[in-house]
Amino acid sequence: MRRASLRPMLRSPLIIVTSIVLIWFTVTFLVFPNANLLVSTFFPDGQFSGSAVQRLFSSDRAMNSLWHSFLLAGTLAVTVNVVGIFIVLVTKYFDLRGSRVLWLGYATTLIYGGIVLAAGYNFIYGRYGFVTNAVRNVFPEVDPNWFSGYFAVVVVMTLATTTNHMLFLGSAIAKIDYQTIEAAKNMGASTWTILWRIVLPALRPMIFAVTVLTFLIGLGALTAPLVLGGTDFQTIAPMILTFSRTTSSRDIAALLAIILGLATIILLAIMNRVEKSGVYFSVAKVATPLTKQKIRNPIAKVIVTIAAWVLFVVYVLPVLLIVLFSFLDSTAILTGTITWADFTLSNYATVFGSASVMRPFIVSLVYSALASVIVVGGLLFVARIFQKYPNPLTSLLEYLLHIPWILPTILIALALVMTFDQPNPLIGGQVLTGTTLLLLVAYIIVKIPFTLRLLKAGFASIPDSLEDAARILGAKSLFTFRKVLFPLVLPTAAAITALNFNSLLDDYDAAVFLYQPLYEPLGIAIKASTEGENNLDSMSITFVYTVLLMIIMGLAMYLVYGRSASPRKRRRGGVTPPTAAASGASTGVSAPLVSPLASTSVDAGPGARGSEEPTPAGRT
Amino acid sequence: MRSASIAAVVIGSLALTSCSGAKESTEGEAGGGSSDTLIVYTNSNSDGRGEWVTAQAAEAGMTIEIVGLGGADLANRIVAEKNNPVGDVVFGLNNMFFETLKAEEAITAYEPEWAAEVDTASGDPDDGAFWPIVEQAIVTVYDTNKVSESDAPDELSDLWEDDQYQGRYEVNTALGQATPQLVLAGLLSENLDEDGDLGVDDDGWEAVEEYYANGSPAIEGTDLYARFSRDEVDYGVIPSSGIASRDEEYGTVTGVISPDEGVPYVTEQIAMIAGTGNETGAQEFIDWFGSAEVQGAFAQEFSAYPVNETARAEAPAEVVELIDSLPKQDIDYGFVRENIAGWVEKTELEYLP
Numbered sequence: 002m003r004r005a006s007l008r009p010m011l012r013s014p015l016i017i018v019t020s021i022v023l024i025w026f027t028v029t030f031l032v033f034p035n036a037n038l039l040v041s042t043f044f045p046d047g048q049f050s051g052s053a054v055q056r057l058f059s060s061d062r063a064m065n066s067l068w069h070s071f072l073l074a075g076t077l078a079v080t081v082n083v084v085g086i087f088i089v090l091v092t093k094y095f096d097l098r099g100s101r102v103l104w105l106g107y108a109t110t111l112i113y114g115g116i117v118l119a120a121g122y123n124f125i126y127g128r129y130g131f132v133t134n135a136v137r138n139v140f141p142e143v144d145p146n147w148f149s150g151y152f153a154v155v156v157v158m159t160l161a162t163t164t165n166h167m168l169f170l171g172s173a174i175a176k177i178d179y180q181t182i183e184a185a186k187n188m189g190a191s192t193w194t195i196l197w198r199i200v201l202p203a204l205r206p207m208i209f210a211v212t213v214l215t216f217l218i219g220l221g222a223l224t225a226p227l228v229l230g231g232t233d234f235q236t237i238a239p240m241i242l243t244f245s246r247t248t249s250s251r252d253i254a255a256l257l258a259i260i261l262g263l264a265t266i267i268l269l270a271i272m273n274r275v276e277k278s279g280v281y282f283s284v285a286k287v288a289t290p291l292t293k294q295k296i297r298n299p300i301a302k303v304i305v306t307i308a309a310w311v312l313f314v315v316y317v318l319p320v321l322l323i324v325l326f327s328f329l330d331s332t333a334i335l336t337g338t339i340t341w342a343d344f345t346l347s348n349y350a351t352v353f354g355s356a357s358v359m360r361p362f363i364v365s366l367v368y369s370a371l372a373s374v375i376v377v378g379g380l381l382f383v384a385r386i387f388q389k390y391p392n393p394l395t396s397l398l399e400y401l402l403h404i405p406w407i408l409p410t411i412l413i414a415l416a417l418v419m420t421f422d423q424p425n426p427l428i429g430g431q432v433l434t435g436t437t438l439l440l441l442v443a444y445i446i447v448k449i450p451f452t453l454r455l456l457k458a459g460f461a462s463i464p465d466s467l468e469d470a471a472r473i474l475g476a477k478s479l480f481t482f483r484k485v486l487f488p489l490v491l492p493t494a495a496a497i498t499a500l501n502f503n504s505l506l507d508d509y510d511a512a513v514f515l516y517q518p519l520y521e522p523l524g525i526a527i528k529a530s531t532e533g534e535n536n537l538d539s540m541s542i543t544f545v546y547t548v549l550l551m552i553i554m555g556l557a558m559y560l561v562y563g564r565s566a567s568p569r570k571r572r573r574g575g576v577t578p579p580t581a582a583a584s585g586a587s588t589g590v591s592a593p594l595v596s597p598l599a600s601t602s603v604d605a606g607p608g609a610r611g612s613e614e615p616t617p618a619g620r621t
Numbered sequence: 622m623r624s625a626s627i628a629a630v631v632i633g634s635l636a637l638t639s640c641s642g643a644k645e646s647t648e649g650e651a652g653g654g655s656s657d658t659l660i661v662y663t664n665s666n667s668d669g670r671g672e673w674v675t676a677q678a679a680e681a682g683m684t685i686e687i688v689g690l691g692g693a694d695l696a697n698r699i700v701a702e703k704n705n706p707v708g709d710v711v712f713g714l715n716n717m718f719f720e721t722l723k724a725e726e727a728i729t730a731y732e733p734e735w736a737a738e739v740d741t742a743s744g745d746p747d748d749g750a751f752w753p754i755v756e757q758a759i760v761t762v763y764d765t766n767k768v769s770e771s772d773a774p775d776e777l778s779d780l781w782e783d784d785q786y787q788g789r790y791e792v793n794t795a796l797g798q799a800t801p802q803l804v805l806a807g808l809l810s811e812n813l814d815e816d817g818d819l820g821v822d823d824d825g826w827e828a829v830e831e832y833y834a835n836g837s838p839a840i841e842g843t844d845l846y847a848r849f850s851r852d853e854v855d856y857g858v859i860p861s862s863g864i865a866s867r868d869e870e871y872g873t874v875t876g877v878i879s880p881d882e883g884v885p886y887v888t889e890q891i892a893m894i895a896g897t898g899n900e901t902g903a904q905e906f907i908d909w910f911g912s913a914e915v916q917g918a919f920a921q922e923f924s925a926y927p928v929n930e931t932a933r934a935e936a937p938a939e940v941v942e943l944i945d946s947l948p949k950q951d952i953d954y955g956f957v958r959e960n961i962a963g964w965v966e967k968t969e970l971e972y973l974p
Contacts, residue, residue: 060970116841129851227841232974243797243969246693248700249962253970415701422704435707514698518660518688518707529666529689 010390015479019382023398029427030446031404034416042252053252063253066237067260069226073154073236074219080159081215082208084312085166086201091309092167093174094200096293098306106313109320110164111558112503112551117543119228121319122157123148124326127229146231153229154222160316161225162218165211173207174200179289192297209275213268220261237261245411255412262407269403320551327544348541352549361526365506366553368522372444373501376452377494379445384456385486399453406450410510414443418514440515440522447511448501459493460486499561503554507546659685659902662699664692664799665713665755665889670923674910677918681909683902692799696721699894703727709903712754712891712910715799716744717806719751719890720958729895734908739928743888751892753928754911755919758861758947759803759885761790764849764873773856776880777808780856781831791845791857792836794973796965799887804858805964806957807885807950808832819963820956830972838974846871860887861943865924877943883950888928 010016043049057063091097092104110118126132126148137143148156177200185195201208223238230236237257244254296302333343352358387395405413421433433439463486471481509524516522527546663671666689678685688708690698696718699711703725711728722728723745730750743753761780763773780786793801812825837854839845845857846867856878859867864875891911893903909915916927917935924937926944933941 056966056970062973063970128853224841232838240969243795244966246697246797247962247965250966250969253966415697418698418701422702432705434702434705513690513694514701518686519658521688525690528691529671 007390007392007394010386010392010395013478016386016390019386020394023383025427027398027401029425030417030442031401031449033427034420035404035408035413037420038412038416039255042255050252053256057253057256063237063240063257066235066240067257069151069234070220070222070236070238070261071264072151073158073222073226074216076151076155077158077162077219078212078216080155081162081166082212084159085163085170085211086208087308088163088312089166089170089174090196091305093171094196094291094294095305096295097309100293103309103313104167106317107163107167109316110161111167112554113320113323113547114161116224116228117323117547118161118319119157119225120540121323122153122160123228124322125318126153149229149231151230151234154225154234157225157229158219158222162215165214170204170207170211173204175291177203177291179291182291182294183289192294192301195294206275210272213272217265217268220264241409242411245409245415251412254409258407258409258412265406266400266403269400323544323547327541327548329541331541348545351542352545358526361521361523362549362553364520365508365523368441368444369502369505372441372448372505373498375441376445376448376501377456377498380449380452380456381487381490381494382482384453385460385482387453388457388460402453403450405447410443410447410508411514413446414511414514417443435517437517437520440512440517443511443515444505444508448505452497452501455493455497456490459490463489495561499557502557506553507550657684657902659683659710659899659906660688660708661685661906662688662690662695662708662711662894663713664690664695668923670919673919673922677915678906678909683906683909685906692718693797699727700725703895706894706896708894709897709899710891710906711894713889715803715887715889716751716954717802717887717958717961718799719745719892720954722892723748723750724958727895728892731893731904731907733891733904733911735911735913735929738913738931739911740930743928744890751890752907752911753888754891754916755889755925756928756944757887757889757926758944759800759807759858759887760861760864760947761856761858761878761884762845762864762875763856763878764846765876766872766874767849767852768855768876770876773876773878775878777878778828781828781835786856787835788837789855790836791839791848791854792833793839793858794833795839795841796969796973800858800860802961802965803885803887805829805968806952806961809964810885810950810952810957811882813953813956819967820960821964826967826972829968833968833972833974836974846873849873861926861940861947862924864943865937865939877947879947881948883948885952886949 010020043051043053088103088107092100092107097103113121124130128145128149130148133143133145133148137145181199181203182195185199190198221238222236223242226234226236227239241254241257244250244257296305327348328344328346329339330343330345330347333339387399417439418434421428421431421439424430424432433442467485467489468481471485472478476484507524507527508522509528512522512524516525523546527543661674663674666674666687671687671689675685675687688695692714695711696714699706699708699722702708706727711722714722719728728750730748732749733752736749736752739753741749743756745751761777774780774783774786780790793804795801796805808828809821809825812822812828813820814822814825817823818826839857840848844867845854845859848854848857850871850873861877864877867873868875891907893900893907897903911929913929913931916929916932919925920927920932920936920940924940926936926940927933
């Protein structure tokens with residue numbers, strides 16, 4: 002039922018109105034401001050200046066960093082798959098004791114990320130980390146700097162980004178056609194053969210999708226290389242951030258962002274093609290629930306069990322440490338010698354003691370909730386139109402809506418301030434700079450690509466037959482949307498809302514230029530309380546905020562996922578519903594996320610966000 | 622019908638959203654400077670300074686709201702907003718940032734009541750667009766418990782020229798921040814040459830290259846003094862105001878390298894934002910905050926070194942003693958302001974490790 006023409010769209014007044022609103026929004030808030038900024042960047046005096054290209058390409062350091070970003074992306078595409086598929090199998094496919102506990106352990110990366118995650122690993126394995134110390138007590142010849150550079154960055158980011166596998170792959174594996182597995186077993190296939198010949202091929206579309214996603218996260222890696230990369234392995238994202246902040250260097254930042262953006266666009270185009278071309282029968286048509294498989298070879302079982310629990314410890318240690326550190330005196334953390342006397346509540350006292358600590362929390366809660374509800378609500382219908390009417394207009398709009406993936410948030414924010422600082426006819430002659438509305442607009446904008454990809458995939462997974470049936474029974478199209486389609490994508494929509502909410506909570510990059518002085522958001526407050534020349538407790542205070550954020554994010558995920566998904570998911574009594582919320586240890590640049598492919602699960606929780614968490618190091 | 626009720630909730634919240642969005646925006650307009658609340662932009666709000674200023678101002682009968690952001694971000698924001706300013710007053714940024722604000726016409730001249738009490742040379746002697754309040758030295762320090770004074774270098778260039786210091790001094794590579802920029806400005810200002818690249822001769826760029834190549838890059842999230850105590854590095858750069866609290870925290874006794882050419886000084890300034898809707902309020906705040914009384918109290922509270930000569934008597938003795946002992950490096954901040962972006966870019970692209 003795909004028509005590559007505009008005409009079918011024009012039959013419905015509702016679609017026409019939606020399209021007009023969408024075109025207005027895209028032009029006003031995405032195209033116009035950013036075009037404005039890019040023109041003033043690349044045409045400083047009305048004359049095109051290509052010197053950025055020359056300046057950039059003559060710099061060995063920039064070229065190295067760029068190469069590192071692509072190298073990291075490529076490596077992660079392999080390593081994350083290995084670890085990610087393993088943890089999905091041991092929690093969702095194989096029958097291991099304590100798989101629920103394992104799942105919770107692996108899920109810890111959902112609720113924290115950025116600088117804190119990287120710092121957490123550094124405190125364990127870094128030069129002064131306790132594992133390093135313990136090993137060196139036994140083997141003094143071990144290099145204390147063993148955990149740094151390319152290797153360390155890959156390890157940390159691999160662990161941090163398996164989030165996507167847990168969410169996408171975890172829910173895809175639950176929908177595998179179990180009868181095929183039964184049949185194979187009856188024919189005498191071994192555990193390994195079934196896994197290799199049936200399970201993994203069935204998951205292939207989803208594995209491909211998360212691989213692309215991982216690649217994009219690798220491209221935008223920011224904090225892990227900063228903390229652990231050392232001088233040998235720096236990536237391009239920090240350079241983009243520095244250059245975005247200086248007017249005269251902004252062209253280099255934009256150029257770099259465009260290079261990464263092109264890679265994103267190419268992957269996106271591939272994704273779109275695959276989405277259109279393939280129909281994957283990975284989803285069971287007959288609802289025989291998957292039964293967890295026993296590993297029959299005892300040696301293999303022991304090995305898998307040990308590996309699973311070792312991995313569990315690796316995942317959980319940093320989180321425990323962060324909670325522990327939030328109760329520690331900062332000198333003890335930094336110097337690495339901890340005694341009982343160092344335990345203190347003073348970090349919490351500092352955070353809760355400042356007069357207005359609750360206000361930023363509330364401001365951010367309101368902003369994040371509004372933005373995430375609006376963006377999902379607004380795009381629900383849009384995503385449906387895009388998915389149902391692929392034609393030149395919709396695909397152009399779709400690509401335009403991905404602009405926020407290409408440009409760094411800082412540039413988007415600056416473009417908004419400078420465009421709406423005078424009465425603008427596109428918005429009825431209003432001025433937005435200095436109002437509370439502008440930050441909301443920015444939050445909505447930056448969440449559009451992520452939301453759109455996932456909603457579209459959600460709609461794509463609904464068989465056309467459902468809609469046809471409704472039409473044959475005489476339902477009008479709006480009624481069909483409301484009563485048939487909407488309930489089916491609701492789990493996806495709810496999950497996206499929660500993910501967006503979590504990722505906006507501690508935003509700094511957009512807020513810094515856009516927040517209205519009377520409504521200070523959390524990211525700014527965290528930053529203010531963790532920087533300062535005399536502030537030696539910055540790391541501890543960051544930990545306190547992280548613990549508080551973990552609690553809020555955990556709650557948000559529980560509210561959304563715990564309620565909407567649990568009745569179906571709990572059927573085997575052991576497996577918790579997949580919470581979501583990702584936390585890339587990465588990126589302030591193009592926060593990348595690509596959808597699961599068509600015809601994969603409806604309620605696949607999405608994942609991955611790029612967040613540049615407020616860092617304790619001062620930016621004064 | 623569960624799905625219907627969820628749909629109702631979503632639609633309901635959407636409706637609520639549009640209402641509250643509209644409401645917020647009308648409230649927001651009030652923040653544009655015309656209301657009674659004075660919006661004060663600063664990068665000097667950490668360590669309780671923001672709260673202190675707000676409380677003191679309230680006692681003096683002014684309602685202020687502090688917007689505290691990092692230096693570069695704050696300057697960017699003020700410039701971006703200049704057609705429709707949100708803030709009324711800005712203080713705490715250093716002269717380099719204020720030169721930028723002045724060049725962008727984002728601030729406007731106002732001669733405060735205390736103008737006669739400060740050395741105009743530290744501010745903007747030509748146009749009086751901004752006025753000095755607090756002075757800081759950017760110093761290279763070490764822990765005298767570990768490094769004896771005789772082992773410490775006399776000149777900064779010893780750090781990268783002498784092998785014994787190789788890798789033992791911290792270099793901050795976060796060039797978006799003010800302090801690393803000043804270090805760079807200090808290095809290059811000794812080697813200015815009109816014909817050189819970006820106004821600097823080859824020796825200057827060589828010094829920069831060697832400085833970064835032989836240093837130990839700062840570690841994000843790890844304080845310099847924590848690295849001292851782990852014996853990772855022996856030397857590093859901090860603003861003078863940070864010394865006292867660190868000595869207390871880490872039990873160090875800080876020694877300061879005092880090179881012949883002097884050390885870079887930065888002066889934090891105050892100015893009225895151009896186009897503020899609340900000129901009277903802004904001027905009242907500037908007159909109050911820069912006054913000898915308030916600056917004296919501020920200096921006492923936060924170990925600052927006030928430019929206001931009357932207020933200086935109130936500053937802690939060790940602060941005054943340290944600052945007075947360090948000669949000022951002769952840096953042409955007007956020139957630096959014009960070139961620092963290019964310098965930072967070149968360093969970032971070519972010289973950072």
